[in-house]
Amino acid sequence: MSFLALERLEKRWPDGTHAVRGVDLTISEGELVVLLGPSGCGKTTTLRMVAGLEMPSAGRVRLGGADVTDLPPSQRDVGFVFQFYALYPHMTVAENIAFPLECAGLPRGERDAAVRRVAERLDLVALLGRRPRALSGGDQQRVGLARAIVRKPRLWLMDEPLGSLDAARRAEMCELIRVQQLADRVTTIYVTHDQEEAMRLADRIVIMSQGEIVQAAPPREIYDRPATLFVARFVGSPGMNLIEGDARSGTFRPAGSAVAISLPHAVPDGRVVLGARPEHVRLDANGPLRGRVVIEADAGPWRHVHVEGAFGRMQAQTTERGASSTGDEVRLAIDPAGLRLFDPATGRSLA
Amino acid sequence: MSTPLLMIRGLTKRFARTTALDSVDLDVHDAQIVALLGPTGAGKTTLLRTIAGLEQPEQGSMTLGGRDALSTPPAERDVALVFQNFSLYPSKTVRANLEFPLRAPSRNMPAAEISERVAWAAKMLRIEALLDRPARKLSGGEMQRVAIGRAIVRRPRLFLMDEPLTNLDAKLREDLRFELRALARSLNAPVLWATHDALEALAMADRMVVLDRGRVLQSGVPAEIYARPASPDVARLLGWPPVNVIAARNIAGHWTAADGTRIAPASSDGPERATLGIRAENLALAGGPMRVRVEVVELTGPAQVAVVPWAGIRAHALASRALELAPGAQVAPSVRPEHVIVWPAT
Numbered sequence: 264m265s266f267l268a269l270e271r272l273e274k275r276w277p278d279g280t281h282a283v284r285g286v287d288l289t290i291s292e293g294e295l296v297v298l299l300g301p302s303g304c305g306k307t308t309t310l311r312m313v314a315g316l317e318m319p320s321a322g323r324v325r326l327g328g329a330d331v332t333d334l335p336p337s338q339r340d341v342g343f344v345f346q347f348y349a350l351y352p353h354m355t356v357a358e359n360i361a362f363p364l365e366c367a368g369l370p371r372g373e374r375d376a377a378v379r380r381v382a383e384r385l386d387l388v389a390l391l392g393r394r395p396r397a398l399s400g401g402d403q404q405r406v407g408l409a410r411a412i413v414r415k416p417r418l419w420l421m422d423e424p425l426g427s428l429d430a431a432r433r434a435e436m437c438e439l440i441r442v443q444q445l446a447d448r449v450t451t452i453y454v455t456h457d458q459e460e461a462m463r464l465a466d467r468i469v470i471m472s473q474g475e476i477v478q479a480a481p482p483r484e485i486y487d488r489p490a491t492l493f494v495a496r497f498v499g500s501p502g503m504n505l506i507e508g509d510a511r512s513g514t515f516r517p518a519g520s521a522v523a524i525s526l527p528h529a530v531p532d533g534r535v536v537l538g539a540r541p542e543h544v545r546l547d548a549n550g551p552l553r554g555r556v557v558i559e560a561d562a563g564p565w566r567h568v569h570v571e572g573a574f575g576r577m578q579a580q581t582t583e584r585g586a587s588s589t590g591d592e593v594r595l596a597i598d599p600a601g602l603r604l605f606d607p608a609t610g611r612s613l614a
Numbered sequence: 615m616s617t618p619l620l621m622i623r624g625l626t627k628r629f630a631r632t633t634a635l636d637s638v639d640l641d642v643h644d645a646q647i648v649a650l651l652g653p654t655g656a657g658k659t660t661l662l663r664t665i666a667g668l669e670q671p672e673q674g675s676m677t678l679g680g681r682d683a684l685s686t687p688p689a690e691r692d693v694a695l696v697f698q699n700f701s702l703y704p705s706k707t708v709r710a711n712l713e714f715p716l717r718a719p720s721r722n723m724p725a726a727e728i729s730e731r732v733a734w735a736a737k738m739l740r741i742e743a744l745l746d747r748p749a750r751k752l753s754g755g756e757m758q759r760v761a762i763g764r765a766i767v768r769r770p771r772l773f774l775m776d777e778p779l780t781n782l783d784a785k786l787r788e789d790l791r792f793e794l795r796a797l798a799r800s801l802n803a804p805v806l807w808a809t810h811d812a813l814e815a816l817a818m819a820d821r822m823v824v825l826d827r828g829r830v831l832q833s834g835v836p837a838e839i840y841a842r843p844a845s846p847d848v849a850r851l852l853g854w855p856p857v858n859v860i861a862a863r864n865i866a867g868h869w870t871a872a873d874g875t876r877i878a879p880a881s882s883d884g885p886e887r888a889t890l891g892i893r894a895e896n897l898a899l900a901g902g903p904m905r906v907r908v909e910v911v912e913l914t915g916p917a918q919v920a921v922v923p924w925a926g927i928r929a930h931a932l933a934s935r936a937l938e939l940a941p942g943a944q945v946a947p948s949v950r951p952e953h954v955i956v957w958p959a960t
Contacts, residue, residue: 386928400655429653429654429810430810430811430812430853430854431653431810431812431850431851431853431854432653434853434854434856435856438910438912438921441910441912442909442910442921442928445909445910445941457784458784459784459914462912462913462914462915463912463913463914463919464912482913483913483935486913486915496785497785498915499915500784500785500788500915501788502785502788540915540916541916542915542916557796558792558795558796560792560795560816560817560818561816561817561836561837561840562813562816562817563812563813563816563840563852563853564893564895564932567817569792580916582895
């Protein structure tokens with residue numbers, strides 16, 4: 264049963280730009296859906312139409328079974344979060360968090376209970392009586408998050424709320440949003456251009472490009488089986504290895520190379536792009552691809568090895584240390600389970 | 615080891631009441647990439663600006679190539695600073711942007727050499743096809759290449775890069791990261807590279823300096839800092855998933871958290887109280903004495919991270935994707951004693 268439904272949603276700007284092109288999407292109650300895409304893909308415009316901040320040029324928005332397309336934002340009971348605004352310096356942490364509830368006219372007892380609940384989840388209980396200036400930067404951001412999400416509307420709409428934070432803080436806040444969302448199960452649409460954030464947060468990722476949905480699926484499926492080359496390139500860091508070549512009677516030959524890699528799936532003969540995530544590429548003395556190590560680097564738990572050969576450049580990612588060093592002649596093998604094929608003309612996945 | 619090209623001792627810089635740099639020591643040797651890792655506000659930019667001569671420190675010494683640098687005017691220090699915001703002339707062509715630093719009257723460089731250097735830099739950064747395009751028509755990644763090109767045409771003896779990849783998208787950042795590493799190697803000039811991204815620092819650098827609130831917390835080889843962070847503060851800066859940091863006591867031979875969770879056997883000659891560090895990849899989700907429920911599961915791509923309430927913290931465990939995990943699942947976290955980093959309580 265869909266809780267929120269976008270039906271053939273369209274947005275044309277007065278200058279003729281076609282920002283959103285026939286978006287169909289249904290979201291279940293309690294789901295966290297991330298709209299992911301590069302800037303200009305239509306994700307924020309879509310979100311603003313759900314909020315009622317923009318009127319669609321065509322199509323409908325249904326929330327809880329009712330058509331809300333023509334309702335003003337105030338009558339939709341949605342919470343819109345752009346970013347965590349500065350705290351009110353003259354109020355305590357508890358008063359800051361309670362402020363949106365006070366504005367919504369909630370009685371004192373309910374307010375206090377809600378503040379308590381969110382403070383426990385975000386480890387803020389000990390700070391409730393303090394004023395913002397007495398807090399560290401990280402604590403201030405957690406209070407800002409608590410204030411932004413203390414209310415329980417029918418729908419949370421979040422537009423890059425972590426955009427201004429640095430990497431370490433972003434990761435922490437992203438997780439706290441998910442902790443809070445899982446606890447309250449408020450249906451949420453979260454907009455971001457950051458694929459790592461999307462993968463970590465989402466029940467389902469909706470990837471948009473040029474105003475259209477390219478793929479909508481759980482993070483694992485998006486990562487493992489990207490529907491197009493665009494998705495394959497956009498999701499995953501380090502990115503998927505992509506090699507152009509020819510499929511012929513069940514084997515793949517990289518362009519300009521004589522080796523043949525047997526394909527686990529049957530595809531029609533012709534030009535194809537083979538894709539493999541770095542963790543599915545391994546150094547293997549019996550592997551079919553010969554090359555030379557050009558870069559190797561350890562990054563935390565991972566070792567990255569870049570290998571150049573007649574096939575182009577491939578990156579392998581392993582947890583094994585010291586297997587090779589720069590300049591070594593090596594062979595690579597691709598784990599058949601991790602092998603994807605795309606049509607270079609349409610960009611669509613073949614298998 | 616030879617004398618460092620850049621040697622800094624006791625450098626202190628104050629702005630009004632804040633101490634931006636607090637007695638910083640730093641060495642940069644020839645042809646090294648040194649990552650300066652720290653959160654926003656750690657003092658990274660101030661340190662680079664001080665080295666470039668754009669800020670005057672209150673205390674400390676600095677030598678460049680064996681000469682006192684603090685008394686050397688900025689223009690004569692022969693260092694190039696690349697910012698995260700591409701400072702190009704938008705209406706000028708890429709070529710004109712690259713030529714600009716070489717056309718300074720004081721250089722008096724012959725036209726033939728200018729064009730030779732521009733061609734060399736353009737080839738190195740693979741922007742030859744863009745040379746006649748106006749800078750405003752470039753993409754973000756192209757602009758950053760040109761900005762770096764403007765630094766390398768000068769062939770300075772030291773590059774200072776202030777979060778040069780921060781404004782770029784993930785894919786481009788990843789590509790440029792390794793290109794710049796290869797470039798730095800071939801130029802044979804050292805690079806001091808400021809970043810708040812721990813993975814970038816770990817992957818790029820020959821040496822790493824961890825900076826926070828103006829102080830150097832640790833410096834060394836990245837893999838060693840990763841394996842043995844000197845303090846909980848360093849561990850917290852080592853990226854995501856975070857190192858699990860737990861205050862514990864040695865009770866009857868076991869490290870025990872404040873809530874009573876037994877973490878791992880403790881050696882008898884160790885301290886009685888300590889802060890423990892357990893990296894997410896070393897926290898297993900089975901084999902422990904206590905059953906807890908997974909709160910959140912996050913996909914990293916090749917692996918997944920389970921967030922579990924354990925030992926009084928929200929603990930992070932990096933797990934194989936083969937493991938079936940979902941919020942609410944029961945797990946029994948455990949850690950092998952050799953994977954526990956012990957920081958004795960002070």
